[in-house]
Amino acid sequence: MKKDLVIIGGGAAGLSAAVEAKKQGIRDILVLERSPYLGGILRQCIHNGFGVHKYKEDLTGVEFAYRISSEALNADIECLTNTFALNISPQKVISAIHPEKGLFEIQAKAIILAMGCRERSRGALMIPGKRIAGIITAGTAQHYLNIDGYLPGKNIVILGSGDIGLIMARQFVMEGARVEHVVEIMPYSGGLARNISQCLEDFDIPISYNSTIVDIQGKGRVEQVTIAKVDENRCPIPGTEFELPCDTLLISAGLIPENELTRAAGIELSETTKGAVVDDNLMSSLEGVFSCGNVLHVHDLVDFVSMEGTKAGRNAARYLKMGAVENKAVSVKDGFGVNGVVPQKILFDGDDEVEFMFRPKNKYKNCKICIDVDGNCIKEMKKMVVTPGEMCSFRVERTLLNQAEQDITVRLEV
Incomplete structure (x- = not known):
């Protein structure tokens, strides 16, 4: 299979890139999305705060996902869901797998990387204690609650103050659960100031800064956690520990760009952002391969993810028409x-x-x-x-x- 432009990722960045490239006159476009539906993580975000910059309306994540997906489908952009991209060669050959097509290859003239990001797990944080049920990431809890209709816990402690965790703290309280505490290792929140105000302070949820969890106890499921203060090197301070009963530990400790494909293609990565090193056209070190959205660097607002996708689509279209800028x-x-x-x-x-x-x-x-x-x-x-x-x-x-x-x-x- 040959395509002019292949976009890996059918979330806000990838779909925005596809729509803009189509507007710029590129017809042969293919979007690959590993989940059964377009829209990415937005499909499980039932809270509002999306679209204020892009659509000049205050939308829920679900509404934002519907709008950007509809734009792509109405533009007759080919989107292949349930498709997992396995590899990208330096010659821009994409290996992918699909339930019906099986393993297949696509030779692309240009590629836009828009794979998004993933949450840091317990293993990445090296939290000590028993490996038992009731330890989940904030995004997983969001999926359980908003997609599956399942409340994953009744007494929750949240480790980290990322935006998803803060939003879930508010939603848990509104669903009848109790959020016992939020624990943040840094002296400041990792989320937006508005989420601290609207999700914690408005619901009287306590937060401890310069603190972390040093132990997890329970038989079969979490029963309590041990919290301690940390020093300037983020090491626990002996004598500051206290125990807090809970049945669920929610981890909201940051996001990591999904750059395994980028690395496999030999593209230069930034040690700081964990995304591709790009020029101001969003082109990576591999000519004709662009990167945008949370796979490039983790954004704070989806609107900006979408706008960056639009920029990537416009620049990829220019590359397809004119080639790389020799400058x-x-x-x-x-x-x-x-x-x-x-x-x-x-x-x-x-x-x-x-x-x-x-x-x-x-x-x-x-x-x-x-x-x-x-x-x-x-x-x-x-x-x-x-x-x-x-x-x-x-x-x-x-x-x-x-x-x-x-x-x-x-x-x-x-």
Whole structure:
């Protein structure tokens, strides 16, 4: 099978990319989605807060998924569900498997990676204690409750303050369960400030910062957990332990981009974002392969995931029409307080603006975001507060960046 453009992932990023590529005149498009339905994780998100930027409406995740899926289907974009992409070769040959087609290959002229991300599990966090029932990730609990109609616990402790966990804390209370405690190892929340307010404070759910779980006890199922304070190295402090009865431990400790395919293709990955290293066209180190959404870097809002997918679709269409841009590129580096700026390379191509996105390493107040070109600040933006739970985004005129001879640095000044 041969296709002009193959998009791996049928969530917000992948479908937005497909719709935009079709608008740009690309007809031979195939979307591969491993689940039975399009829409990705949004299908299990019954809370609102989606679509404010993209659709100018406050939608639930389900409504957002329906809209973007309908856009793709109404545009007659070929979407193959229940299809698992197994491998991508450096020649852009995709190996995939389907229940009816079996194992098959697709030769693509261009590929957009939009596989999304997965949750950190108990194993990734190395939590000690018994391996018993009742230990699940927040996303799994969300699926149990919103898709299967099954309440996975009645007395819950949540480890980590990621957005999914905060939202589930509120929903558990509304469903009649009790959320005993939220435990966060950092001195600040990993989620949006609005979710701390609306999901914890409004429901009187306690949260302990600089804390972690050091033991899990129970016979067959979780019966209680032991919580302890941690020092500046995130190591438990002896003598600070206390026990808390519960029947469920919910893990909400961050997301990891699904980049196994990216790595297998030999594409350069960032140690910080865990996603592909891309230029400002979102093209990776493998020509013709683009990356967008949560597989590139974990976003805070689905609207921005969708917008980045649109950008990837537009740039992939341009690549299919014109080929790769033969132009000088300069590297972008993380400066003080910056954790994983995207893009990591800037092309000297055009006179438009370049959008930079990153998460701060810590919580900073009354600071500036500064752009240094060869060591000299060429633009700055004041911020009252920045936190790791929210993405920082800003635009810079490309003509200012084109002055760089060595590198560009994005940094915070506090």
